[in-house]
Amino acid sequence: MKSILITGGAGFIGSNLVELLIEKHPTYKFVVLDLLTYAGDIHNLKKVQNAKNFTFVNGNICDRSLVERIFQHYYINNVIHLAAESHVDNSITDPGVFIETNVKGTFTLLDVAYKYWMDKPFQLKNGFEESRFLHVSTDEVYGTLGKTGLFTEQTPYAPNSPYSASKASSDFIVRSYHHTYGMNTIITNCSNNYGPKQHDEKLIPTVIRKALAGEQIPIYGDGSNVRDWLYVKDHCNGIDVAFHKGVSGQVYNIGGKNEQNNNDIAAKICELLDKIQPKEGSYKNQITYVTDRAGHDFRYAIDASKIENELGWEAQEDFDSGIEKTVKWYLEKYKE
Numbered sequence: 584m585k586s587i588l589i590t591g592g593a594g595f596i597g598s599n600l601v602e603l604l605i606e607k608h609p610t611y612k613f614v615v616l617d618l619l620t621y622a623g624d625i626h627n628l629k630k631v632q633n634a635k636n637f638t639f640v641n642g643n644i645c646d647r648s649l650v651e652r653i654f655q656h657y658y659i660n661n662v663i664h665l666a667a668e669s670h671v672d673n674s675i676t677d678p679g680v681f682i683e684t685n686v687k688g689t690f691t692l693l694d695v696a697y698k699y700w701m702d703k704p705f706q707l708k709n710g711f712e713e714s715r716f717l718h719v720s721t722d723e724v725y726g727t728l729g730k731t732g733l734f735t736e737q738t739p740y741a742p743n744s745p746y747s748a749s750k751a752s753s754d755f756i757v758r759s760y761h762h763t764y765g766m767n768t769i770i771t772n773c774s775n776n777y778g779p780k781q782h783d784e785k786l787i788p789t790v791i792r793k794a795l796a797g798e799q800i801p802i803y804g805d806g807s808n809v810r811d812w813l814y815v816k817d818h819c820n821g822i823d824v825a826f827h828k829g830v831s832g833q834v835y836n837i838g839g840k841n842e843q844n845n846n847d848i849a850a851k852i853c854e855l856l857d858k859i860q861p862k863e864g865s866y867k868n869q870i871t872y873v874t875d876r877a878g879h880d881f882r883y884a885i886d887a888s889k890i891e892n893e894l895g896w897e898a899q900e901d902f903d904s905g906i907e908k909t910v911k912w913y914l915e916k917y918k919e
C-alpha cells in the first residue's frame with residue numbers, strides 16, 4: 584500500500600494535485616505536510632478534507648524531527664515534494680527564506696527518506712523496494728531563452744533569480760541522492776501554471792483582481808516577456824504519470840506548448856471579462872506598464888517531447904478554455 588507524503592499540499596499546485604490523486608488512487612494513503620505560510624490555504628483542501636485516506640499535518644519541511652515522526656507514524660514510503668517559496672518577486676526582496684525552505688527543506692526531506700527507506704547506499708530496506716521521491720521543480724532553473732529555442736532536459740542550468748537558484752540547488756541535491764545513494768528519484772521541471780487556487784500575488788490572479796476592482800492592472804516593462812502556460816490539472820496529470828511510470832534518476836520537462844507574452848495574457852483576460860462581466864469601457868483601459876522586475880528573464884519555453892514520447896503524457900487543456908475556466912473561478916472567489 585502506498586503511503587505518500589505530499590509537501591506543500593495546501594498551495595496552488597499541491598491542492599490541485601491532492602484532489603486529483605485522491606480521486607485517481609483511492610487505495611493510497613495521503614499525508615499532506617504544509618506550513619500554511621501566506622501562500623498556503625487550508626480551504627484549498629476542503630474537497631478532500633473528509634476523505635478517509637487523507638491526513639493534514641501543519642508543519643515545516645525544515646523541522647527534521649517532525650519529518651522523522653511523520654515518516655514513522657504514517658509509514659511513509661513515497662514522497663511528492665512541492666513545498667517551496669515560489670514567488671520570484673519575493674525572492675528578490677527576501678531571498679533568505681527561499682534558501683531555507685527550498686534548499687534546506689528539500690535536503691531534510693531527502694535525507695530523512697534516505698535513512699528511513701535504505702540501510703546504506705544502493706540497499707533498500709525490506710518493504711521499501713518501490714519507494715520513490717518525486718521532486719517538483721521549475722523550468723526557471725534553465726535561465727532565459729532568446730526569441731527562439733526550447734528548454735530540454737539537457738539544457739545547462741543557468742538560474743537567474745534567487746528563487747530559481749534555490750530550486751536549481753534543490754534539484755542538484757536530489758540528483759546527488761540518486762547518484763550517491765541510489766535513491767529512486769524523479770525530478771519534473773514545469774513551465775508556468777495557471778488555473779484555480781493560485782495565490783492572488785501571481786500574474787493571472789492579479790490581472791483579474793485589479794480589473795474587477797477598477798484599479799490599474801500592472802504589467803512589468805513593456806509586457807513582452809514570454810512564458811509557456813500550462814493548465815494546472817495538466818501539470819498534476821504529468822506529476823502522476825512521472826510518479827508512476829518515470830524511470831528512476833530521470834528528469835522530465837512538463838510544458839504546455841502555449842507561449843504567451845504578458846500583454847497577450849492581460850488582453851485575453853480583459854476580453855473575457857468584457858464579455859462575462861461587461862462595464863462601461865473595456866477592462867483593457869486599466870492596463871498600466873510598471874518598472875520591470877530586476878533581472879527579468881525574457882522567455883521560457885519547454886520541449887516536453889521526453890515525457891510525451893516516453894511516458895505518454897500530453898497537455899489536454901486548450902488555452903482558450905483553460906483561461907475562461909480560470910477567470911470564472913476567480914470571479915466566484917472575488918465575489919465572496
Ligand SMILES: NC(=O)c1ccc[n+]([C@@H]2O[C@H](COP(=O)([O-])OP(=O)(O)OC[C@H]3O[C@@H](n4cnc5c(N)ncnc54)[C@H](O)[C@@H]3O)[C@@H](O)[C@H]2O)c1
Binds near residue numbers: 591597617623774
Ligand atoms: N506555480 C508555478 O507556475 C510553478 C511552475 C513550476 C514549478 N513550480 C513548483 O511547484 C511547487 C508548488 O508551487 P505552487 O505554485 O503551488 O506554490 P505555492 O506558493 O502556491 O504553494 C507552496 C506551498 O508550500 C507551503 N510551504 C512553504 N514553505 C513551507 C515549509 N517550509 N514547510 C512546509 N510547507 C511550506 C506553503 O504553505 C504553500 O501551501 C513549487 O515547488 C514550485 O517551485 C511551480
